[in-house]
Amino acid sequence: MAATLSTADEGFEAAFAAFLETKREASQEVDDIVREIIARVRREGDAALAGYTQRFDRFDVTAAGMRVTRAEIEAAYGACSPETLDALRLAHERIRTHHARQLPQDAQYTDPIGVELGWRWTAVSTVGLYVPGGMASYPSSVLMNAVPAKVAGVERVVMVVPAPDGRLNPLVLVAADIAGVDEIFRIGGAQAVAALAYGTETVPAVDKIVGPGNAYVAAAKRQVFGRVGIDMIAGPSEVLVVADRDNDPGWIAADLLAQAEHDTAAQSILMTEDADFAHAVVEAVERQLRQLSRADIASASWRDFGAVILVGSLDEAPSLIDRIAPEHLELATVRADDLLPKIRNAGAVFLGRHTPEAIGDYVGGSNHVLPTARSARFSSGLSVLDFVKRMSTLRLGPEQLRALGPAAIALAAAEGLEAHGRSVSIRLNM
Amino acid sequence: MAATLSTADEGFEAAFAAFLETKREASQEVDDIVREIIARVRREGDAALAGYTQRFDRFDVTAAGMRVTRAEIEAAYGACSPETLDALRLAHERIRTHHARQLPQDAQYTDPIGVELGWRWTAVSTVGLYVPGGMASYPSSVLMNAVPAKVAGVERVVMVVPAPDGRLNPLVLVAADIAGVDEIFRIGGAQAVAALAYGTETVPAVDKIVGPGNAYVAAAKRQVFGRVGIDMIAGPSEVLVVADRDNDPGWIAADLLAQAEHDTAAQSILMTEDADFAHAVVEAVERQLRQLSRADIASASWRDFGAVILVGSLDEAPSLIDRIAPEHLELATVRADDLLPKIRNAGAVFLGRHTPEAIGDYVGGSNHVLPTARSARFSSGLSVLDFVKRMSTLRLGPEQLRALGPAAIALAAAEGLEAHGRSVSIRLNM
Numbered sequence: 001m002a003a004t005l006s007t008a009d010e011g012f013e014a015a016f017a018a019f020l021e022t023k024r025e026a027s028q029e030v031d032d033i034v035r036e037i038i039a040r041v042r043r044e045g046d047a048a049l050a051g052y053t054q055r056f057d058r059f060d061v062t063a064a065g066m067r068v069t070r071a072e073i074e075a076a077y078g079a080c081s082p083e084t085l086d087a088l089r090l091a092h093e094r095i096r097t098h099h100a101r102q103l104p105q106d107a108q109y110t111d112p113i114g115v116e117l118g119w120r121w122t123a124v125s126t127v128g129l130y131v132p133g134g135m136a137s138y139p140s141s142v143l144m145n146a147v148p149a150k151v152a153g154v155e156r157v158v159m160v161v162p163a164p165d166g167r168l169n170p171l172v173l174v175a176a177d178i179a180g181v182d183e184i185f186r187i188g189g190a191q192a193v194a195a196l197a198y199g200t201e202t203v204p205a206v207d208k209i210v211g212p213g214n215a216y217v218a219a220a221k222r223q224v225f226g227r228v229g230i231d232m233i234a235g236p237s238e239v240l241v242v243a244d245r246d247n248d249p250g251w252i253a254a255d256l257l258a259q260a261e262h263d264t265a266a267q268s269i270l271m272t273e274d275a276d277f278a279h280a281v282v283e284a285v286e287r288q289l290r291q292l293s294r295a296d297i298a299s300a301s302w303r304d305f306g307a308v309i310l311v312g313s314l315d316e317a318p319s320l321i322d323r324i325a326p327e328h329l330e331l332a333t334v335r336a337d338d339l340l341p342k343i344r345n346a347g348a349v350f351l352g353r354h355t356p357e358a359i360g361d362y363v364g365g366s367n368h369v370l371p372t373a374r375s376a377r378f379s380s381g382l383s384v385l386d387f388v389k390r391m392s393t394l395r396l397g398p399e400q401l402r403a404l405g406p407a408a409i410a411l412a413a414a415e416g417l418e419a420h421g422r423s424v425s426i427r428l429n430m
Numbered sequence: 431m432a433a434t435l436s437t438a439d440e441g442f443e444a445a446f447a448a449f450l451e452t453k454r455e456a457s458q459e460v461d462d463i464v465r466e467i468i469a470r471v472r473r474e475g476d477a478a479l480a481g482y483t484q485r486f487d488r489f490d491v492t493a494a495g496m497r498v499t500r501a502e503i504e505a506a507y508g509a510c511s512p513e514t515l516d517a518l519r520l521a522h523e524r525i526r527t528h529h530a531r532q533l534p535q536d537a538q539y540t541d542p543i544g545v546e547l548g549w550r551w552t553a554v555s556t557v558g559l560y561v562p563g564g565m566a567s568y569p570s571s572v573l574m575n576a577v578p579a580k581v582a583g584v585e586r587v588v589m590v591v592p593a594p595d596g597r598l599n600p601l602v603l604v605a606a607d608i609a610g611v612d613e614i615f616r617i618g619g620a621q622a623v624a625a626l627a628y629g630t631e632t633v634p635a636v637d638k639i640v641g642p643g644n645a646y647v648a649a650a651k652r653q654v655f656g657r658v659g660i661d662m663i664a665g666p667s668e669v670l671v672v673a674d675r676d677n678d679p680g681w682i683a684a685d686l687l688a689q690a691e692h693d694t695a696a697q698s699i700l701m702t703e704d705a706d707f708a709h710a711v712v713e714a715v716e717r718q719l720r721q722l723s724r725a726d727i728a729s730a731s732w733r734d735f736g737a738v739i740l741v742g743s744l745d746e747a748p749s750l751i752d753r754i755a756p757e758h759l760e761l762a763t764v765r766a767d768d769l770l771p772k773i774r775n776a777g778a779v780f781l782g783r784h785t786p787e788a789i790g791d792y793v794g795g796s797n798h799v800l801p802t803a804r805s806a807r808f809s810s811g812l813s814v815l816d817f818v819k820r821m822s823t824l825r826l827g828p829e830q831l832r833a834l835g836p837a838a839i840a841l842a843a844a845e846g847l848e849a850h851g852r853s854v855s856i857r858l859n860m
Contacts, residue, residue, distance in 0.1 A: 084844045087837035098547055101539075107531060116781070117528055117795055122774035124808050125752075138845050171844055208808040226663065229808030233656065254853040261849040293848050322555075340823070344552035351546070351825035356853040359826060362838040365547055366822040378554050378638040378659030380820040390810040392796040393770070395781035396789060407517035408792040414514045414601055415568050418723050419691040423684040423786040 002268075002282065002306030006275075007316055016309075020323060020374070024236050024265040024305055034190045034219040041194035046201045052191040057133070059166035061186060066202045068168070068184040073177050076170035084171065091363045092143055092178045098365035099151045102384035108393075113403050116395040121388045123153035124229070126204065128196035129181065130211035130221075131172055133162035133188050139175035140361060144368050144382065145211050146179035152387035157181045158206055160196060162188020188213075193220035197228045210386070212369075231386060232379055235372035236265035239357055240326035240346075242317055243281070244333040245274035247353060253284035255330060258358050260301035261294040267305040269324070271317060278308045318342035325376040328357045347376045401427055432698075432712065432736030436705075437746055446739075450753060450804070454666050454695040454735055464620045464649040471624035476631045482621040487563075489596035491616060496632045498598070498614040503607050506600035514601065521793045522573055522608045528795035529581045532814035538823075543833050546825040551818045553583035554659070556634060558626035559611065560641035560651075561602060563592035563618050569605035570791060574798050574812065575641050576609035582817035587611045588636055590626060592618020618643075623650035627658045640816070642799075661816060662809055665802035666695035669787055670756035670776075672747050673711070674763040675704035677783060683714035685760060688788050690731035691724040697735040699754070701747060708738045748772035755806040758787045777806045831857055 005015050040048045046066070053061040077085070108118035127149045131142055142159070149157050159176050161168065163186040176184055185203055187195065192203075193213075199205030208229035209221060221230045239259040243252045256268035272278050285306075289299050311317060314335055321329060325345035333339070336351045343349070347370030350357050361368045369382035396404065405424045412421035435445050470478045476496070483491040507515070538548035557579045561572055572589070579587050589606050591598065593616040606614055615633055617625065622633075623643075629635030638659035639651060651660045669689040673682045686698035702708050715732060719725050741747060744765055751759060755775035763769070766781045773779070777800030780787050791798045799812035826834065835854045842851035 080844075083840050087840040087844075090834075090837045091841065094541075097541075101537060104534075109531075111524075111527075111795070115794070119796075120770075125774070140841055140845065226803065226805070229805070251853075251856055254849065254856045257849040258847070258853040261847060288849075288852070292852075293846075298849060336825075340550075343821070344555070345819075346821050348822040348824065351823060352827070354828050354831045354857060355824055355826045356857065358842060358847075358850040358853045359831070359834060359838050360822075360824050361850060362841045363834045364545070364824045364826075365541070366549075366824055371819075373656065375656070375659070376819065376821075378819060381822055383820065385815070389801075389806065389808060390813065391773070391776050391806075392778040392790075392811055393781060394778065394785055394790050394794045394796055395766075396785045396794075397782070398784050401784045401789070404520075404789060404793045407520045408789050410513050410517040411521065411570055411792045412788060414510075414517075415570065416723075417688070417691060417788075419684065419687040419718075419728060420788040420791060422718070422722075423681075423688040423788045426681055426684045427784060427786065 002302055002308055004278070004308040004310065006310035007312055008310070016320070019307065022305070024267060030215050030219045034216055034223060037190040038194040038220060038223060041191050041200065042198045049187050049191055049195055049200060049203070052189060053187055056189055057162050057164050057166070059163065064166060064186065066185050066187065068173065068186055073173050076173035079170035080174055085174065088139060088143070088171070088175055088178055091140065092147065094363055094365035095143055095147045096151060099148045099367070099384050103151065104385065104388065113400055114397065115400045115404070116393070118393045119390045120393065121390050123155070124207050124387050124389065125154070126156040126158065126206040127154045127387060128206035128209040129157055129159045130193065130209060130213050130217055131159055131161040132213055133164050136212070137161065137169045137172050139169070139171040140368065141212065142172055142175035143179050146176065146181050148367065148382060148384045149387045150180040152384045154387050156204070158196065158204055159184045160187050160192035162186070162192070190216045190220035193217055193224060197224035208387070210382070231369070231382060232371060232375065234369070236267065237262045238267040238269070238326055238372060239328040239330065240269045240271060240321065240324055241330040241332060242271045242314065242321070242339070243277070244272065244314065244335070245277040246334070247277070247332050249277065249280035249284045250288070251353070252281050252332060253288050255356050256281070256285055256302070256306070257288055257292065257298050258356065259328070260298040260306065261292065264297050264300040265305065266301045268302060269307045269309060269326070271309045271311060271320065273311050273313055275310055278310060282308065314339065321346065325374040327370045327372045327376065328360070330355070330357055345376045347371045347381050432732055432738055434738040434740065436740035437742055438740070446750070449737065452735070454697060460645050460649045464646055464653060467620040468624040468650060468653060471621050471630065472628045479617050479621055479625055479630060479633070482619065483617055486619055487592050487594050489593065494596060494616065496615050496617065498603065498616055503603050506603035509600035510604055515604065518569060518573070518601070518605055518608055521570065522577065524793055524795035525573055525577045526581060529578050529797070529814050533581065534815065534818065543830055544827065545830045545834070546823070548823045549820045550823065551820050553585070554637045554817050554819065555584070556586040556588065556636040557584045557817060558636035558639040559587055559589040560623065560639060560643050560647055561589055561591040562643055563594050567591065567599045567602050569599070569601040570798065571642065572602055572605040573609050576606065576611050578797065578812060578814045579817045580610045582814045584817050586634070588626065588634055589614045590617050590622035592616070592622070620646045620650035623647055623654060627654035638817070640812070661799070661812060662801060662805065664799070666697065667692045668697040668699070668756055668802060669758040669760065670699045670701060670751065670754055671760040671762060672701045672744065672751070672769070673707070674702065674744065674765070675707040676764070677707070677762050679707065679710035679714045680718070681783070682711045682762060683718050685786050686711070686715055686732070686736070687718055687722065687728050688786065689758070690728040690736065691722065694727050694730040695735065696731045698732060699737045699739060699756070701739045701741060701750065703741050703743055705740055708740060712738065744769065751776065755804040757800045757802045757806065758790070760785070760787055775806045777801045777811050
């Protein structure tokens with residue numbers, strides 16, 4: 001049974017502050033193991049990958065061929081239902097179209113004294129995409145990570161995916177192919193991250209690694225950061241549903257459970273002004289839970305991390321939302337348009353009664369890789385911007401150097417950087 | 431004496447690959463010390479800050495007052511020469527004007543089937559700015575970090591700066607005031623980073639921490655990452671000067687030394703097609719070195735990490751530049767405009783013979799916080815984008831949900847996420 005907090009209670013502020021500090025992940029001591037795996041992959045290359053794959057995924061990757069072949073990808077298409085293929089293609093097209101709007105513009109201008117300033121965006125050359133194996137091997141995540149890279153203009157997207165007992169999810173292969181992934185390797189874990197960061201005989205070294213993974217993958221990404229770029233480290237998923245009393249409690253309960261079924265550490269929060277409505281939602285959650293195939297996971301998540309927050313009025317919602325900074329925010333209320341401009345911290349916002357968060361997971365078009373664990377306070381969902389970088393450009397002529405040079409020389413002198421000043425003064429015959 | 435590599439040599443590829451792998455920083459074992467400092471600041475708050483400040487900066491910060499007062503800032507203005515103040519104000523205005531062009535646009539559109547998509551950018555609420563003390567306490571860096579935050583709309587910029595023996599650099603205080611920094615605390619080191627991440631009785635908890643620092647500060651930023659956002663971890667500075675033979679060797683030598691004087695681990699590289707010109711530059715470096723106040727630092731940097739790369743023609747330059755991915759790139763050649771579009775990896779590019787990199791450090795207007803250690807392959811210089819984040823928005827009505835819902839249900843089923851599908855089907859009476 002989820003916890004209930006009410007802003008009307010005297011102890012609300014303390015309880016809410018404690019709620020915000022709740023840790024939903026056990027910290028695992030994996031750093032040393034991962035350090036050893038990375039060192040061995042750097043030292044031994046493909047042989048290390050073969051050894052770890054035998055140990056962790058229980059098959060001979062050298063015999064299977066590290067790289068997934070075109071024939072395997074074609075066969076994967078055959079293993080998918082036409083309905084699922086159509087859905088994947090629809091999702092791909094919607095994601096591609098939406099992300100194409102995110103391409104940033106170059107700039108070039110001349111200021112009033114004739115200095116030319118500007119910037120140029122260029123794509124990262126080579127990107128590695130980590131895709132988890134087993135239960136969390138989601139074709140939708142392949143699309144969400146690969147499409148923005150391809151839209152950005154990344155030339156080479158290299159995917160790694162573990163194949164437990166040698167088996168790969170055909171939908172994942174098909175999603176990768178639809179998204180334009182250039183190469184797929186059947187390796188996973190920290191060893192795959194190490195291979196992408198440093199390269200082996202078979203696996204190319206990349207410039208940036210993105211994609212979700214378990215604690216070992218996350219630790220490996222942290223350790224290779226700097227050598228290559230990485231995306232954010234994803235925590236367990238979460239949703240905050242702000243709902244007025246005019247909603248069908250069953251719809252809202254379904255949304256809470258869609259989040260809870262992800263992971264026992266997932267979090268579903270209902271915020272409403274009506275205690276009776278909250279009660280009806282909680283009852284609907286209990287009822288729907290009984291019918292779910294993943295009831296064990298969803299009920300553990302709801303019991304341990306679920307919460308109901310009662311507010312006196314939805315006017316109180318924006319400041320509480322900003323403190324929670326949820327990954328997903330549903331505004332299932334007629335006041336959605338009134339509340340939205342007052343909110344600043346959320347990964348993605350789903351407006352109105354007919355936009356369940358699951359639409360955004362698959363076919364909305366926006367990205368489902370979003371900041372978790374309150375990091376929407378300072379970061380954004382995955383986008384084309386994660387696969388491009390900006391070079392600034394500056395050009396002065398002799399006249400501009402005469403105009404700005406003395407100020408640069410003065411500041412260099414104030415900072416004790418004489419040679420900085422000299423690189424200007426030598427050009428001004430000073 | 432700097433190393434020389436020539437693309438005409440048979441061993442060039444191996445030598446260049448080794449050159450790219452050269453580590454310029456000794457890794458320091460500071461993680462455990464920093465972990466203890468952070469834990470103690472979380473536990474004891476201001477008292478821990480007072481203890482560490484007494485130990486590392488040798489003064490009683492409680493007696494001095496943790497927060498720098500308005501009167502102290504006013505007094506700092508009095509301690510600066512009018513010429514330096516004018517230079518700071520010019521730099522501020524140019525940086526502000528340039529960064530104002532980086533403000534990203536919100537988007538809102540309706541797709542052909544009536545789905546409303548968009549995104550809204552909002553500023554990070556509270557930002558912590560770390561400013562080093564002592565020799566590396568640069569007022570220009572205060573401007574470069576604080577101005578983009580203020581242009582982005584950050585409401586509260588909180589600066590920390592260590593005061594060795596209780597002393598602060600007046601120029602740093604003045605730069606902060608000009609840039610609009612809201613509060614300044616005279617604390618530094620890992621303890622200041624911990625205070626910004628977790629808050630104490632006096633220091634507010636922030637959402638993101640930016641700014642350069644020593645190995646302890648860098649380790650602390652890595653450890654609090656996730657709790658708060660951080661900027662990139664800056665390594666030693668570097669410049670690559672691409673120069674044709676028509677340059678004055680003295681000018682190019684001055685540019686190489688402006689980089690070398692930063693730090694013994696800084697790196698200055700000359701790339702040219704003319705061995706005689708390269709020789710003349712190297713001679714000019716030796717000659718100018720004798721006159722520099724920071725000759726010890728600059729000569730160690732030039733000796734240990736300086737390099738001359740001889741190419742057969744500047745046509746070879748772009749691919750080598752992209753592999754070096756320099757923080758600063760000077761194109762001191764008439765072919766600058768021809769080369770620029772072929773280059774993708776560089777932090778900032780300085781075009782032509784009259785744009786020494788030092789102009790960009792102070793008064794060009796673009797940012798001088800740039801990706802080091804080859805990270806321009808995947809990251810960009812500091813900008814307004816580092817202080818904003820994007821919320822995506824999505825709205826469907828009943829008709830759009832009927833159009834897209836079945837595909838979402840199909841993908842949810844394929845991924846084994848039944849409750850995801852139910853949150854859609856329950857709204858479609860399916």
